[in-house]
Structure formats: C-alpha cells, structure tokens
Amino acid sequence: MGDNVRSNTFNGTSNRGTAPPPVSIATGNPNSAHRVPPVISQANRSRMQHKPPVTKQFQPVPYSEEEHAVIQERLNKVLGPEYVSFRPGGGGQNVSYIEGWKALNLANEIFGFNGWSSELISTEVDFLDLNHGRYSLGLSVVVRITIKDGTFHEDFGYGYIDNAKSKAGAFEKCKKEAFTDGLKRCLRCFGNVLGNCLYDKTIIAKMKKFKVDPPELDKSDFHRDPLILQRENIKQQSVRSSVPDGSKGTSGSNQQPAQAKRPMHHQEPKAKNNNNGTITPEPRDTHGIKNPESLAKTYDLADFDSFVFSDDMPDENELEDHDMNDGIEEYALNKNNGESDYSNTLSKASTPVTNDTNDKAGASKHNNNTNTSVPELVSFINAKLANILQKSPEEVSNLPSYNTRFVSNSIRRTVDPNKSVPIKRTEYSQRVHQTPPISKPTNDYNSATPLGNKRMIGMPPSQVPQSKRPHLESKASILPLLQTIGPYNEVAEEYEPDAAVEILNTAKILVIGAGGLGCEILKNLALTGFKNIDVIDMDTIDISNLNRQFLFRPKDIGKPKAEIAANFIRNRIRDDSLNINAIFGKIQDKPDSYYKSFDIVICGLDSVEARRWINATLVSFVDENLNNLIPLIDGGTEGFRGQSRVILPTITSCYECTLDMVTPKTTYPVCTIANTPRLPEHCIEWASVLEWPLKYPDHKFDADNVEDVEKMFELSSDRAKEFNIKGVTKQLTLGVVKNIIPAIASTNAIIASSCCNEAFKILTNINPILSNYMMYSGDDSIFTYTYSHSKKNNCSVCGNKTKKIQAKRWWTLSNLIDNVISKQEIQMNRPSISTSRMNLYLQKPEMLEEMTRPNLNRKLVEMVDIGEEIIVTDPNLPIYLKLIINEFNGPENEPNDINALLAT
C-alpha cells in the first residue's frame, strides 16, 4: 500500500512496460479479459490455505454500449483531491494513497453495488518469526475483482507486522491489511479513477495544491437506529423544556448553515477548474482531524464506523473521547442555533423514510406533527403495572411510578448501600495480629482493604476461637436463615421463625449408613444444630475406609461404624442436649414402630437392597389420609458421580420407581470365564468362582485377609499369563472379588450436603425442597441436573402392583421364576410364587420350600388360569407383586433347538 514502485504487478496497467500487456475493458468484450497466469508458483499454490474458487460469483452479463461508454468515461477521470490521502513515506517524501473505504465507495459508484465482486484467491504466510515472545509476520494474498461482464483483475496484497504481542493479533492485522491492499491494487487496474492516477507524479504534484474543505454532514446522511432516534427525540424534548427561554441557543453558534453537504460521491471531481488555491500540502490525510475544535465539523462516516480498514486506521488519540454518539450529539448541538432549526433536524432524523432533507418548509410542518406525538411525561412503572397500562392507557396518571431504590424484603443485604458508617477501632483491632501485614500501597484497592491489614469488611467481628465456643452460640449463623420470611415460605403468613428454630431441637432424624456419606451427613446435621439423631449401620470399620470416612481413626479398625461415628460427633459437639444414638445392626431387624418414631430418614447406603427395603417400608406406613408420611432422602455416589433425591412416600416417585435406572451388577457368563477369557476381570472371576473352591476346598475366601487376596491375585495372574491377557493387578483383583464401588471423599461431601440441606428445608419449611432428583456428574462432563422423576404407574411399591405378562405354553413354574428374576424393573432374586388357591413355590421356610419344590418342573399352564392373580414376594423385600398372565402362546413343548427357542 502506498508503494509507488510496483515492479511485480502481474497484470498490466503499469506505465513502465515491464509487465504483461494491459487487460483492457475498453473493448467491452468479456472475452478480452484473458487470465494472466499468476506469479505464484504451482508449488506455493498447493500450500495455500484457501482453495481457488470453483464457481463464478455470477454469470457474466455484457454491458450495453451505452453503459460501457459511461463506465469508461468515469474510469478515465482523475481522482478528485478529496479522495486522495497523504502520509509520510520514506526519505521525507509524502506518499499518496486512497483509503480502502473510499475505494470501495468508488467501485460501488462506478460499477454499481451489484456490479462487481471480490474474491480472496489465496493466502500465503511468507514468514512468521517468534522472537522473545513477539511475533513478526508477513503475509501475502491474491485478490481478484470481477465485474459484471466477467472482466477480472488479480493482484497481490501484502500485510506485515513486527514484534506483535499476540499471534492472533498479528494474523488479524496482516490478513486485513493484505486483503485491503490487494483489493485496492486490483481496483486500480480498472483505471485512473480507481486509483491508478495516483501513480502519475505530475497529477499528484498538482493535487497537493488543492485544499479540500472537510465535508459537512447532514443528519439525513446518517442511517440511524430508529430506537435510538426515538430516545434522542424524547431526551431532546425534555432538555428543550428545561432550558430557560433566554438561553435556547447552543454553544456552537459559529457553525455553517445546515445546507453544507458532503462533497463526496455526488460531485464529479473538477481538478482542472478548481485551480485557484495555493495551500501547502498537508502531511496527512486532507480529511484528517487536526484539532479537537474541528472535530464537530470533520466527523466522517469512517470515524463512526468500526469497519475501518486496519491499514487506514486513524490515530487513536485523534478519536479519543469521541465515540459515535458523542460525535452525533455534538454535531447536532453545533449545527443548529434556534429551536425550530433544532427540532427540525430531529424530526427529519426521526423520519428517515420520508427523507425530505433539504426542504426546510416541509420539515417545519413535519416538526409540528412530531411535537404532538411525543409524550411530555417520561416515567417508569414496574412490569406488573405495565400490563394494566397496556389495557387502559388512561390510567397513566393514577399509577405509582417505579421506585428505583425499592429493595424487596426477600433480598437480604449484609451491607446497606445507602449508608456509610465508620467501623469502630474496637471492632477490628482484635484481629490485627492474626493477619500478615500487607505491604502494598493502600491506594491499591484491589489488594488491600480500606483498613489495611484489619478485619475484612462484611466479616462478623471475631469472638472466642471456634473450638472453645459453646455449640448453642454457634447456631447464630443459622438463625438469620430461619428468621427471614420470604416469598419461598410455603405459606408465608403461617411461617413462624420460632417454630422453625424449635424444630432443630425436637426433630428426630434417622441416618441409615455411617460410611462415606453417613460420616458427612452426621457431621452436617450435628453442626446445623439438630439434637436428635439416630444412626444405624451393620458394618465395621475397614482400613480402606479411612481415606474418606473421616470420623474414624486407625485405632477404630474392626469396630462398629455407627458407634464410633456417634462417639466422635458427641465428643466434637460437646453439647449435653445432643442425643446421638448408634445402632449396630441390620435395618430389617428393627420393628415398624422404631421407624415410625422419626420425622425424616436420610440414607447414605451403598446397597440397593437396603434402599428398596426402607423405601417399601416407609411407603407402606402411609394411609389414605397421608398420615405417617415420613420423607426419605436418599444419596448415592459412585466415583465422580452422584445423586440425591427426595422421596415423599406415595406422593412422589419412590426408589422402586427408578429401579430400572440402577446399573446392574456386572456379571460374566460362566462359559466365557471357563473357556474363553478376554478381559483381566474374566481371569479374576475364574480364580474366585471356579479355581478357589477346587484349590482350597476347606477355606472360604476372605477379602479382608491379606494372604487370601495375595493367593487370589496369584491364581488370577497365572490364568492371565496362560491366555496372554494383560491388566490383572492386586487392586483390580480386590475390586472384582469384593465388587468395590469407587468412592471419593469430595463427591460424598457434595451429595451429603445436598441431602442435609433438603432435610433442613423439609423440617423447617423455609424454602422449596428438591423436586425430586438431583444428579451430579463430575467426570466426563461436569454438570448437575435436577428433574422431577415421575411416579411409575406400575411401580411394585407405590403404584398399581399388577403386571401383565405373556407366557409360553411350554413354560414350567421354573421358567416363570427365571423370567421374574431377569426383569430389571422387578429385581427379585428369590421370588416366592402363590395364587389365591395354592402356594406354587415358597423360598421360606425350609419345610414349605421342600413341599413346593416339585412344582418347579410342572407346566405353568396346568396350574394357573389366564387372568388369575399370581402373587410374587421376596423374603428379602417388604414388597409384593401381582402378575396376571394375559396369554399362553408358542409351542406345547420346549424347543430343544436354541434357535427355535430364541425365535419363540
């Protein structure tokens, strides 16, 4: 750009004769624009980032002779001085150039906005150097401009930057610069008026003598945002009404009349006739902004436009503090003196469609109309009242206006924004010695508090160290939560903060499980201030628990989890009113009356079976009047994933409703384990299921015995070697034989927190509760997702318990039991089956099992009628199912061919 010596142009408008013959559009024949092969080598072409375009931008349309003559005449003209910019070049010389945006405007003017197109043919990075963290980049592009009749010119453009801070910034600058450069160089190939004349030194020398007045802009030149215009209108109206009569005029009274228009684009350049000025050449763009005072009149569209070409960017300090609106406003203020003139402009601007720009009389008429349509009163109302207003606009004077300072009671502020109160020395002096002194200067408000190294603003004044603080007083942090009556209290009028506080003292909470989740839950509940907590767990402490079950210490290994956990909490809280009660045992052993004594049950279990049991038990308590409804909160984690859910028995979906979402325990087919192992797990399973009983018939494998695990690992490793399988480790061996669920303390903390917050809200009723399932995912994608799982109609616990099934004619009772066991949504491992007429098969007691065992091989069709209710129970679950056989189909006898069996 701006380079006067262009020896390597590859299509010829150069006057120097070194380039190939010029491609002329003078003939008007599209075929004459033959393509000159580009300078860039084929090898380089293949490396280019942009593929050459395969389709033409538009089909060539030949110009008519008339059109052709007009275009040619325009192209032959020399650029008017207002188009030419100067900037200092090398050797103290001024370089003339045309700004990119002006070139575009010219092209649009000459060819029509739809009469030409530009393409980026290729881009090539010539060099990219990284030096001391700075990027230097040089980049060349090939640009093609095609006009309507198919004639095109190609030229290269170049962009470079030295020592740019960022790579992306360097590319951005260079690509834009190169493209603009290429575009301008292409355009100049079309003729003088598109820039070629700038290479004629005699013309330039003469042109420098012309002084071009900076263009005056008329409001009608702007394309304005209607919304902004409307606002300006309203604003100006109110300004006008507040200005006293004597001072209506604005400051810019020395400005030129409004008729002065931008000379660009609409006037033919008249360089020869305008030969009357002898002003010394400006070292800069003749449109340049020289001083702040001239800003108002020299504002150019380019200054308002962010689409300024990077290489033609005006200096930043020239544009300082003048953004688009400043300019327009200043312009408007300066341009008009009297009131009528002023609103004249406004009304014109507000009606861009009619655009009767220079007709003053017409505009004045307009003005009168506009005045009446702008409302005098501007005020705000809130959204609710806005609805009323839309229905009956005449209400406008009766409605209270919007109070911008209003703060809802439900929003609690710890700092009153309207008040500034000095903090007393006594409030912060106590902590001075605890905080290291801050060495940074105090005026750095980011690093130091206004008080320097003193107490942070907004922190409560420190009292006695926490460890010595009585538990009762520490509840102070929770009371504000309970004492605030907000819009989320279920029935705000009936909410009693005192009652909510009292709940902390009286509520009875059962925590099932004192493992990873249980430890967290117990800690949270006790620290929240709950006083009556029972914890039940049948497990003892294992060394592998210590990494996350933080209520236990190495000395506790082997002891009951529930008791140790309760002891720890008791010692930590040191509050005589805290009743924490531990039960070491199975939940199934406790009577109904025990469970009915609780207000809420929280589960932190790793057993599906125990969850199903407590779920079914709590659902069974609820009668039709919703008496004995005990909410159940269930948490669960596996590695980085977890979920918490609130079950309101018989109201929301229950645990059983979601049973099909539980990941089934991984099992491996015995034949694979025995014959064709492929995975390390297969080898371990083989060792534990098949090999161990053979090798150690008298010794049952104990996963907690280090020697046993070692032996199991050796067996598995040998098996793996035999089949060339890799990946058997001691860890994996333990994982497979114990079926260990991965667990991490942090995920337990997240889920336990959610469970305890829900318990707190359910009991105190201060905020809406979880409805009803929150899942947390922290591994491959990180999110929490809360949704309302709906009750299942055919849930075997809370829904219609009758399931309809289709049976085969050849089914024995044993086949029916297999079918029940295999159903994921039923998940009964040991079903007992009976009808109202007879016990078909009972798992317990032993005597009845023996009596009913022969039925297993009898045909079902002989024992049960279609539509007859079959009751299915499981001794491990307090639930039952009703099955109804819809239909018997298939062959009479069991197909012995496996394919036929599958086909049925």
Ligand SMILES: [Zn+2]
């Ligand atoms: Zn259910």
